[in-house]
Amino acid sequence: MAFKLTDYEAYDFANRRHIGPSPTEMAEMLKVIGFKTLDDLIDATVPEAIRQQEPLDWGPAMTERDALYHMKEVAGQNKVLTSLIGQGYYGTSTPAPILRNILENPAWYTAYTPYQPEISQGRLEALLNYQTMVSDLTGMDIANASLLDEATAAAEAMAMAHRGARSKANNAAFFVDQNCHAQTIAVIQTRAAPLGIDVVVADPDELDPGAVFGAIFQYPGTYGHVRDFTDEIKALHDHKGIAVVAADILSLALLKSPGEMGADIAIGSTQRFGVPMGYGGPHAAYMATTDKLKRAMPGRIIGVSIDSRGNKAYRLALQTREQHIRREKANSNVCTAQALLAVMASMYAVYHGPDGIKAIAQSVHRKTSRLAAGLEEHGFKVEPEVFFDTITVEVGPLQQTVMEAAVARGINLRKVGETKVGISLDEQTRKETIEAVWGAFGIAREDDSSNKQYRLPDYALRESAYLTHPIFHKNRAEAEITRYMRRLADRDLALDRSMIPLGSCTMKLNATVEMIPVTWPEFGNLHPFCPKDQAMGYHAMIEDLNDKLCQITGYDAISQQPNSGAQGEYAGLLTIRNYHAARGEAHRNVCLIPTSAHGTNPASAQMVGYKVVPVVADDHGNIDVADFRAKAEKHSDHLAACMITYPSTHGVFEDTVQEVCEITHEHGGQVYIDGANMNAMVGLAQPGKIGGDVSHLNLHKTFCIPHGGGGPGMGPIGVKSHLTDHLPGHPEYGSAVGPVSAAPFGSPSILPVSWAYILLMGGAGLTQATKVAILNANYIAARLKDAYGILYTSATGRVAHECILDTRALNDEGGVTVDDVAKRLVDSGFHAPTMSWPVAGTLMVEPTESEPKDELDRFCDAMLSIRAEAQDVIDGKIDPQNNPLKNAPHTVRDLVGDWDRPYSREAACFPPGSLGVDKYWSPVNRVDNAYGDRNLICTCPPMSDYDESGDS
Incomplete structure (x- = not known):
């Protein structure tokens, strides 16, 4: 057929970038599920009562060229001056190899938190370097990797001191050096108020060590003072108090370290180690402490263990997903770190x-x-x-x-x-x-x-040595450090290699065009406290982004202050707390939380001083409305809030969500709807219109900011109009309400990613993305339901944007655990779905809309092959202990070494789903977590501990 000019239709570049399946593939997938059209599937999945009436519409979607042009014009409204303001933020030079090979490299910025250590050895080594760097410079025993910013790290240190101090004081007062940065003092005061901690801000000469459980000192002070706090720290210790030093990381190359002063905890920012100011973030904050306090330290700790062959292997230690295990008894609600920025800072130290x-x-x-x-x-x-x-x-x-x-x-x-x-x-x-x-x-x-x-x-002056490990001495030449960064990246599995089907974590495309503006100097080189007329581009972008997010969510106002999802939860609950107090109902302190909720929910509630009352789930995984109603009635006089996730953590659109909201309001409470699953709602339903009073949004999930190996994140909150005056504020903007983050807008230099995504997709494109996310999840459920069973579905038999595969029968019948399934997936080149959460022994799968049908089929083929191998174990056809599942993942060494296993090398290393030429090889065998916790090593081991091949 001859082509006619009139046949031309505009090609939707953005939708084809973000939405994986083609229209033809969608039709094939719908046929497998049993629907004729995508809208038919959505009608059967999303309850009609919650569907939004008006489509999202702010004009036509932009092309990539037009979006970048528009964003460049807006960015041009910022004036990039040389800021010598200090106050915790400084100009820094990012070494070009680190800029190109870390910050701008999808192998680093699209990776997930290293909960699966076998496929995370590269970033785990980089983060171990970070911990070693921090421990050395601070003179402390152990460091984490990492926290959100210096001010929140200081607040975490206060809470840690409150838990750990044995002071004879009444444990109600914390001393803050008046020379701390203003934003640090403000965040500490915000965090202290709900916990009933009295904050005493004064000159260190006025410290009464017997009247406080702990103290924090700024080193050097915000106005430049360098003071040795050895005497003050000793006085605190004499009264069994805890001493915290907030130290500038660069100054410690010359100055006496906090550890040499006797500090118990050191905190600070590593921003000036090669991470641009970015109008306030993101930057990796550090925390380091003594060995005796290590188990009380919040955040992630990288440790060294061994794999099943006895080789060195890195892993997350101690606090891995602590919030999900200990819930309201957790050390903190910190879930997102600043991993990508910590990697940059560690490489800065390796480089120099x-x-x-x-x-x-x-x-x-x-x-x-x-x-x-x-x-x-x-x-x-x-x-x-x-x-x-x-x-x-x-x-x-x-x-x-x-x-x-x-x-x-x-x-x-x-x-x-x-x-x-x-x-x-x-x-x-x-x-x-x-x-x-x-x-x-x-x-x-x-x-x-x-x-x-x-x-x-x-x-x-400092007398002790630092950065003594060989890793900080060998990577001088650019060829050498470039190869080092490449070797580390090659050990990892990120989105640039394959789908990461993590339920609840929404590992979707982080499009290159959206990432480009992040490194523009107009966004990267602004100080957060520069004159406001120099940041007009930032303010224009934030205002437009907030307007569009309000349309998407149905809320009336957005705060961009929280710089993580957990911070968003905390800020949202704090807003509710402020609202009740303003109405003379400060006694309201009960928070109803379903047992299926994200683990950070109860931890966040505890941080604002709320009493958590669990609500059970019914046999279908939904909120038990009768139990919810009974507990709301029982605590009616003190009900402050409920926290629910929608769609549910079980991956279902519950029909009763509006009823739950009405019950809460009837008894005087406010409704917090967790926005973790917003990727199933954009364009279809609005939390602010179905009964929610406040929600946080994970911009690092639904709105395409990359996970970066465990951070950065942004968790802005949307609120209804009656809560607007109670949102967290910032002293730089004259707010009477305290801040939750160091900078006025959290981590604003990554907001261009979400803004670009929304501009490129337009309202119709965002809605289509949601529909396809639901399609992809239901397609996987349809292909795998007979092999595994889908744990929870709606009354119509549908799942939302994720589904839970029930693997418990494999363990019951053949001893094949959910860990075995997860590790075997590595052989096929996949990151495992979310393991054993929210239900132990299951896998929660979220494919997102970004994955094409071929990738979904490759994953399903791998899962079906694993199910067949498990059946062989159950039927006694293969050894119950010496089989591909128990020995997974298989490495190149397994392939080329002596082979005495009762299955072939090919079956071990090239199962269905694996790619032949481009196969991913795990650098280590299965990591021994128990050994790692018994033998905790959290700094770089000596080079003699590495095997002859040079692998780590």
Whole structure:
């Protein structure tokens, strides 16, 4: 047939990027499920009563070219000046190999949290390097990897001290050094209030160690003071209190470490190790502690164990999914780390080594010393006498004049009080920068970089070694470090290799076009506390994104402050708590939570001082409405909230969701709808219209921000109008409501990802994505239901965007565990679905809309093959212990080594679903978790512990 110009139809690039199956494939899949059209499937899946009436519509979807052009115009509204504001954020230079091979590399940014260690050895090694780096520089025994930002890390340290202190004080007061960063003090106060902790902010000279359970000191102080806190820490210890030091990571290359002072906990940010300021985030915060407190430390810890052949293997240790196990008794609700940023920071240390890090620190200090000397020689009073990189200058009534003169020269300084100006230098400070600062003070002077004066006295200098492990000494040449990063990436399984079908985690496409703006300097190089007129592009983007998210959710306002899903839960409950208190009902403190809820839900409720009352599920996995009603009535006078997930954690659209919301409201409570499963709702149903008062959104799930090996994340909350005035605020914006994160907008430099996704898809495209996510899940359920059984379905026999495969019979009948199934999937080149949650012994599968039919079939073929192997075990056809399931995953060494197993090499290494030429090989055999917990090693082992091949 001849082509006619009139046959042309616009090709939907974005939809074809994000939506995996073609229309033809969708028709084939629908036939397998038993439906004629996609809309027929949706009508049978999503209850009519909750369907939204108006389609999402904010104009036509943009092409990739138009979206980037539009975003560049908006980004151009930001003014990128040199910010010498300090306050925990500094200019830094990201080494080009790290920028290209880590931050911009999908092998690193599309990976999931390393809960499956065999397929995560690369990022686990990088994070172990991070822990080693932090432990060395802080002088502490053990570090985690990582926390969300410095302020929340400080709040976590306060809570950790509250749990662990043996002080004779009444355990109700925590001392905060008045020289802590303002945002740190504010977040600590926010976190302390619901827990009944009194926060005392004062000069360290006023510390009464007998009256507090712990204290935090800033080192160096926010205005530059370098002070040795050894005496204060000893006084705290004499009264059995806990000492926390918030330390600048770069300064520790020169200064006495917190560990040498006797600190119990050290916290801080690794932002200045190669991670752009990004208007506030994301950046990896660190926490390090003594050995005796290691089991009380929140966050993830990487440990060293062995695999089934006795070789070294890395794994998550101790707190792996602690929130889901201990729930409201967990140490914290931290679920997302900042893994990608921690990897960047660790590679920065690997790249520069100890000599390079020290040289950078020395250079920064020398520049600051020269700047101070020039000011002093022209009559300005400079404080403090001892500093690292920050000084405060007394200028009297000239404060505004100096600040404006600096801006005119392209530099932001910090306003301190009414008569002072603060200046913090960094590794990007150049000779011209120093001269421009002098110019703002009316000084015409040339900087002499040969002048290497210091302002640090001998007593303040560090004497202990750091970064002594060979890994920080061998990767000097770019060829060497590039190959190192490539080797680590090749050990991992990320979305750039295969589908990651994790239920509840929504591992969907992170399109390249959406990632590109993240590294634009207009987004990356802004200080979070720069003048607001320099961040107009950010504010325009955030306002537009919030407007569209309000349309999507049915809420009236959005706060972008929470920088993780768990932070969103906490912020949402805090908003509810503030609302009740404002109405004179602060006594409301009971939170109803279904037993099937995300483990972070009860942990978050505990953090706002709520009493968690569990609600049971019925035989179909739904909320038992009778039990819910009875408990709401019982606690009516004190009911604060309920927390539900919709669709349910079991992967079903429950018909009773509106009834549950009505019961809660009837008894004076507010409804929190967890947004973890929003990928099944966008364009079809709005939580704010079905009874929700507040929800958080996982932008790192539904809205395409990549998981990054366990972070970054963003968890903004949407609220109905009556809660708007009670949202978390920030002191930089004059809010009376306290913040939950260090920066006003959480981690704003990754918001362009979600904004781009929404612009590219348009309302109709987002709705189609939701429909296909439901289609893909039902297709997998249809193909696998006879082999495994689908644990929960709706009354119409449908699942939502995920399904639970019941593998418990395999264990009951043949001793084949859910772990065996998960590890065998590695041989086929797949990350396992979510294991044993929310139901022990099951697999929860979420394919997302991004996967094409071929990939879904490859996964189903692998699962069917595993089921057949399990049946052979049950029937006695193969050895119950020496079989492909128990020995999985199989490595190259297994393939080429001596073979004495009762099955073939081909059956072991190339099962159905595996790719022949492009097969993924696990670098280690099955990891021994129990051995790792008994023999906890959380820093890089000596090189002699590695085997001869160089594998780790």
